[in-house]
Amino acid sequence: MAQTDEEARMSTIALDRLPPEVASHPPLVTTLDERRGTAGMWLFILTEAALFILLFFSYFYLAQGGWRWLGEEPPKLRLAIPMLVVLWISSAVLHWGERQVKAARYSRARTGLGLTILLGVIFLVMQAFEYMDHLKTLTPRTNVYGSIFYTITTFHAAHLILGLLMLCYALALPQYEPVNHPPHRPYHNTALYWHFVDFVWFWIIIFLYIGPNIR
Amino acid sequence: MAVEERLTQLWETPHTLYGWFSTVDHKQIGKRYLVTAMAFLIVGGLEALVMRLQLARANATLLTPEAYNQIFTMHAVTMIFWYASPILSGFAVYFVPLLIGARDMAFPRLNAFTYWSYLFSGLLLYGSALIGQSPHGGWFAYVPFTDSTYSPGLGMDFYALSLLFLTISTEGGAINFIVTIFRLRAPGMTISKMPLFLYSTLTISCAIVLALPSLTVGCVFLEVQRQWGFHFFDVAHGGAPLLWQQLFWIFGHPWVYVIFLPATGMVSMLLPVFSRRPIVGYPYVALSTVLTGLVGFGVWVHHMFAVGMSQMGMSFFSAASMTISIFSAVQVFAWLATVWTGRVVPTASFKFAMGFIALLVIGGLNGIVTAVIPVDWQVHDTYFVVSHLHYVLVGANVFPVIAGFYYWLPKITGRLMDERLGTWSFWVSFIGMNLTFFPMHVLGIEGMTRRIYTFSSGLGWDSMNELATIGAFVLAFGILLSVINFFSSLTGGRVAGKNPWNADTLEWSTESPPAVYGSVHIPTVVSRHPLWDNYEEEKDPNDARVLDQSRLTLSSTPLDAKPAALAYMPADSLWPFLFNLGMTLFFVALIIKWLWLALAGVIAMLVFNAVWLWPRPMKRPA
Numbered sequence A: 001m002a003q004t005d006e007e008a009r010m011s012t013i014a015l016d017r018l019p020p021e022v023a024s025h026p027p028l029v030t031t032l033d034e035r036r037g038t039a040g041m042w043l044f045i046l047t048e049a050a051l052f053i054l055l056f057f058s059y060f061y062l063a064q065g066g067w068r069w070l071g072e073e074p075p076k077l078r079l080a081i082p083m084l085v086v087l088w089i090s091s092a093v094l095h096w097g098e099r100q101v102k103a104a105r106y107s108r109a110r111t112g113l114g115l116t117i118l119l120g121v122i123f124l125v126m127q128a129f130e131y132m133d134h135l136k137t138l139t140p141r142t143n144v145y146g147s148i149f150y151t152i153t154t155f156h157a158a159h160l161i162l163g164l165l166m167l168c169y170a171l172a173l174p175q176y177e178p179v180n181h182p183p184h185r186p187y188h189n190t191a192l193y194w195h196f197v198d199f200v201w202f203w204i205i206i207f208l209y210i211g212p213n214i215r
Numbered sequence B: 001m002a003v004e005e006r007l008t009q010l011w012e013t014p015h016t017l018y019g020w021f022s023t024v025d026h027k028q029i030g031k032r033y034l035v036t037a038m039a040f041l042i043v044g045g046l047e048a049l050v051m052r053l054q055l056a057r058a059n060a061t062l063l064t065p066e067a068y069n070q071i072f073t074m075h076a077v078t079m080i081f082w083y084a085s086p087i088l089s090g091f092a093v094y095f096v097p098l099l100i101g102a103r104d105m106a107f108p109r110l111n112a113f114t115y116w117s118y119l120f121s122g123l124l125l126y127g128s129a130l131i132g133q134s135p136h137g138g139w140f141a142y143v144p145f146t147d148s149t150y151s152p153g154l155g156m157d158f159y160a161l162s163l164l165f166l167t168i169s170t171e172g173g174a175i176n177f178i179v180t181i182f183r184l185r186a187p188g189m190t191i192s193k194m195p196l197f198l199y200s201t202l203t204i205s206c207a208i209v210l211a212l213p214s215l216t217v218g219c220v221f222l223e224v225q226r227q228w229g230f231h232f233f234d235v236a237h238g239g240a241p242l243l244w245q246q247l248f249w250i251f252g253h254p255w256v257y258v259i260f261l262p263a264t265g266m267v268s269m270l271l272p273v274f275s276r277r278p279i280v281g282y283p284y285v286a287l288s289t290v291l292t293g294l295v296g297f298g299v300w301v302h303h304m305f306a307v308g309m310s311q312m313g314m315s316f317f318s319a320a321s322m323t324i325s326i327f328s329a330v331q332v333f334a335w336l337a338t339v340w341t342g343r344v345v346p347t348a349s350f351k352f353a354m355g356f357i358a359l360l361v362i363g364g365l366n367g368i369v370t371a372v373i374p375v376d377w378q379v380h381d382t383y384f385v386v387s388h389l390h391y392v393l394v395g396a397n398v399f400p401v402i403a404g405f406y407y408w409l410p411k412i413t414g415r416l417m418d419e420r421l422g423t424w425s426f427w428v429s430f431i432g433m434n435l436t437f438f439p440m441h442v443l444g445i446e447g448m449t450r451r452i453y454t455f456s457s458g459l460g461w462d463s464m465n466e467l468a469t470i471g472a473f474v475l476a477f478g479i480l481l482s483v484i485n486f487f488s489s490l491t492g493g494r495v496a497g498k499n500p501w502n503a504d505t506l507e508w509s510t511e512s513p514p515a516v517y518g519s520v521h522i523p524t525v526v527s528r529h530p531l532w533d534n535y536e537e538e539k540d541p542n543d544a545r546v547l548d549q550s551r552l553t554l555s556s557t558p559l560d561a562k563p564a565a566l567a568y569m570p571a572d573s574l575w576p577f578l579f580n581l582g583m584t585l586f587f588v589a590l591i592i593k594w595l596w597l598a599l600a601g602v603i604a605m606l607v608f609n610a611v612w613l614w615p616r617p618m619k620r621p622a
Helices: A005-010 A036-062 A080-102 A106-134 A144-172 A185-213 B003-011 B017-022 B026-054 B065-099 B108-130 B155-183 B196-228 B241-258 B261-274 B282-298 B311-341 B348-371 B373-379 B383-413 B419-445 B462-492 B575-592 B595-613
Strands: B552-556 B563-568
Touching (some): A036 B241, A106 A144, A106 A185, A144 A185, A144 B196, A144 B595, B026 B462, B065 B196, B065 B261, B196 B241, B196 B282, B241 B261, B261 B282, B261 B311, B261 B383, B282 B311, B311 B348, B348 B373, B348 B383, B373 B419, B383 B419, B419 B462, B575 B595
Antiparallel strands (some): B552 B563
16 A cells, blocks of 8 residues: 555554653563463353353252252252361461461471362362262252252362362472462462352252252 | 563464464464454355255255255354354454553463364364254254253264354353453553453453353253253243253353454444544444343343243343344444545545445344344244344454454455455445345245245245355355455555554554564553554653563553553473363363273373472573
8 A cells, every 4th residue: 555654644642741650661560470360260260150150050959949840859968068177277377378368387388288289189079979879869860850950069179170270280289489480370260260169069069969858 | 682682582473383373472372263263254154055946946955864964063153162263252352452562461381282172172072063963942042852861872962062162162262351451551541542452352351251151051051951861941841941041041142243243333433534534423332232132141042032922021021122223223333424524535445444334334223123022933943033143243243353353454464455355345245145144034034934945836936045145156256355455455455554444542553473482562452443643652761660670561440541450471391282182182082981081081181280380490691
């Protein structure tokens, strides 16, 4: 395209006052960016949250809007509630660990991670017992209730396993403040995900376990 | 050592086989996205031509019914999932960092990862054609037709699993765009000074994050029902077939805007340049982009008016659907006002953009018609709907994309495409487009249902179908002209120079093609039109923004874009590619139900991911 000088001038917009922070060329920032990974983790959590919201939507859609499933025995709370407590404790321990990182007490922080992993494994073992008991009366192939019940709880378990692997990874990281990685971030990002997975179990307890037991 | 040399050393990918598989350069990856998506467009287009040949006359026997079903399904799935969205991702991957003056995307290795998973998921989908069992249930794959009783074989498993594979890619890309746009903008590029393409990319990325999980859930339900005996959609065991429709369209309608809005963003970038003035009503265009994305979440039921729902519910969704047209109209009038009050330079790119507006208005008007429930009941599942969706998808995706190619390819290749051939290409495709799809309005009103593999003569459909087939070939020829134009421009095109269109945004301040590091100094911005104002973006007397200590770019605050920190960019890595090999193994194993192989795929992914993320020393210039 032939561009005449006149046209080029036509499209120049004169600026009288420049915003001071731009015009004065700020002294170069020297801190390393530590927010991108955390922002990415928040967005990942957001999309995972949408996933679970849609699973719960499907649950209520298939239950035809009610809390109870007609002709179905509600799930027992004997193990499910203690499982919630285990996860709550794990989140508290992990949060304590994160505060240790920030205070540069790294061996305590590692202990916190290790304890969280242990509690996560305990949760999975309890869920295995819960499944073994539950599967006697209901399997995913029994009917649609079994399908959605086991799909949601297995989705949660898969996310929990992913969270556990992330925790193990954070535990294996050489140090919490490597030169290239800003302090605390792997620990913090992993912790965000773990708290999210715990939070989902809370809603599973409300919707899938307590809801059908209310008369 | 000169600054440019140091930067090149830091950012260049070695030209070796290793470099080819391990590059994280957004320009390389963007080009791959564009080429791959165009390849899928051509494959999908050839499928469309075969369909049109079958429908050219009554009782044709070119295709068997099953072959026809597979071809129309593959055509739709290819176009909607593997062409329309990835082509826009291609533009965004290439140009978003340049538009915001950053050296790369926020997560360069994730960027490489999303490209490979996009490619491999597409190959997985077309793997179904090798064994002759392609999906055949239409792109929205309604149950119960698609469950194992009525669709035995592996076709629908390929559909569900390759889509699950693709959603991983798309999610990763969306997260990458959001963080890039919010964290890496040049200092001074406040949220109110962003180029409009960034608004549309941001909007659709948020829509993807929130809506795509619905497709994930639906495909998981479908797959476990087909292969593992679950009962989500099985009425005999308490399931609900409508759940699939709900889940599919909760995802599906926001997706329509995902493949539409970035195209409008591209037009909002290039129309003002060819009208030699800033766009009219920038804030209204930006706002209506965001609102389209937002309200797009509240209209999904308009795909399901015919299933029988409460009057109140349907009225709500009908009203919401019509609301969308207000936002689209705001954009259309802003473009028209820009052209009207500007001094038009009628390039081929401009013509394609104007053609897009014309087609969008037709597609928008027949869209409003179908949002009216009684009319929808009349034309539901007829060629009227086929016409509507092609006016919107071809008109509002393919046309702006070609406009975008004429506008931006000179930046990518360094060569201008031929204007005369481009004008021919525009008129031939525009006429072909209308010849193909306008008669379908009539066919739909006359009752020709979509997805039939043939029809009897004497129904009054013959001549219109013949016309549509001729039109399809004309349209294909028109697009072929542009493809030829592209290839001949690579060697014979005029050299573009930095800014052949005298455009206003930052990507035009770099060389064509841009240097591996983008611009030498990270620019600062003071207006919406950095290259049209009298402020020098790269003025940096102390070289404070060269950032050649390592692979660095500048990170800024999300809204007012004040410099916040230095962002370290990871170097080239082979692991995203290897990770995808593991993931491909996983999905292939699921299709053939070799669970141990699937487990091997998972373990491979975990190991590769661990190595990928392991901390490494920072890259320094030699």
